[in-house]
Amino acid sequence: DQQVKQNSPSLSVQEGRISxxxxxxxxxxxxxxxxxxxxxxxxxxxxxxxxxxxxxxxxGRFTVFLNKSAKHLSLHIVPSQPGDxxxxxxxxxxxxxxxxxxxxxxLSVLP
Amino acid sequence: EADIYQTPRYLVIGTGKKITxxxxxxxxxxxxxxxxxxxxxxxxxxxxxxxxNSTEKGDLSSESTVSRIRTEHFPxxxxxxxxxxxxxxxxxxxxxxxxxAFFGQGTRLTVV
Numbered sequence: 001d002q003q004v005k006q007n008s009p010s011l012s013v014q015e016g017r018i019s020x021x022x023x024x025x026x027x028x029x030x031x032x033x034x035x036x037x038x039x040x041x042x043x044x045x046x047x048x049x050x051x052x053x054x055x056x057x058x059x060g061r062f063t064v065f066l067n068k069s070a071k072h073l074s075l076h077i078v079p080s081q082p083g084d085x086x087x088x089x090x091x092x093x094x095x096x097x098x099x100x101x102x103x104x105x106x107l108s109v110l111p
Numbered sequence: 112e113a114d115i116y117q118t119p120r121y122l123v124i125g126t127g128k129k130i131t132x133x134x135x136x137x138x139x140x141x142x143x144x145x146x147x148x149x150x151x152x153x154x155x156x157x158x159x160x161x162x163x164n165s166t167e168k169g170d171l172s173s174e175s176t177v178s179r180i181r182t183e184h185f186p187x188x189x190x191x192x193x194x195x196x197x198x199x200x201x202x203x204x205x206x207x208x209x210x211x212a213f214f215g216q217g218t219r220l221t222v223v
Contacts, residue, residue, distance in 0.1 A: 002153075004153075009151070034211055036214075041120075041216075041217070041219065042216055042217065043115075043117075043201050043202075043203075043214030043215050043216045043217045044154070044201070044214045045214070046211040046212070046213065049211055089153070089154065096207050098144070098156055098159060098169070098170075099156075099212060100170075101146075101153045101154040102153055103151070103152055103153040104151070104152075104153065
C-alpha cells in the first residue's frame with residue numbers, strides 16, 4: 001500500500017509559467033517532507049524540505065506548501081525553466097525514520 | 112560537487128556472476144542507504160545502516176547483502192546475479208534525525 005502518492009505521472013508546462021507538482025500521503029505520523037529532482041541516469045538531488053510545524057517553505061523559485069489536514073503537499077516552481085525538466089519525487093519520514101518515496105512526476109517545461 | 116560516489120556507473124554482467132557495487136561518502140554521515148529503482152517507479156529501500164557494524168534490511172526484500180566496516184564505505188553484493196536483478200541501484204547518506212539524504216549518481220545494472 002503506497003504511503004506517498006503522486007497521482008500525476010507527467011506534467012507539461014510552458015516556459016515562464018508556474019509548475020505545480022502534487023503529493024498526497026496516508027501516514028499521519030509523517031512529520032518531515034522533501035522534494036527531490038532526478039535526471040535520467042543520475043541520482044536524485046535534494047530540492048527543498050518542510051517540517052510539519054510549518055505550512056510553507058520557500059527557496060528561490062521553489063516553494064513547498066503543506067496542508068496537514070488534507071495530508072497533501074505541493075511544490076511550486078515559478079517561473080519554470082527548460083532545465084527544470086526532470087522527474088520530481090516527493091518523500092516523507094516519521095520521527096526521523098527512513099524516507100518513503102512516491103513514484104515521481106515527470107515534468108516537461110516547453111520552450 | 113558530489114560527496115557520495117558510486118562505482119561502476121553502468122554494469123552489464125552475465126547470469127550467475129558475483130558483483131559488488133561500491134558506495135563511498137566523504138561527509139562523515141552515520142546513516143547510509145541503498146535504494147533500488149525501476150523506470151517510472153518509486154525508490155524502494157533495500158538496505159540501510161546506522162553506522163559501523165550496523166546493517167538492516169529495508170522495506171523491499173532483496174537477495175543482495177551489505178556491509179559497513181568503515182563509516183565512509185557501504186558496498187552492496189550480489190552473490191549470483193540474475194536478470195531479475197536488472198535495475199538502478201542508488202546509494203545515499205544522511206545525518207539523522209531529520210535532514211535530507213544525499214544520493215550518489217547510481218549504478219545501472221543489467222544482468223543478461
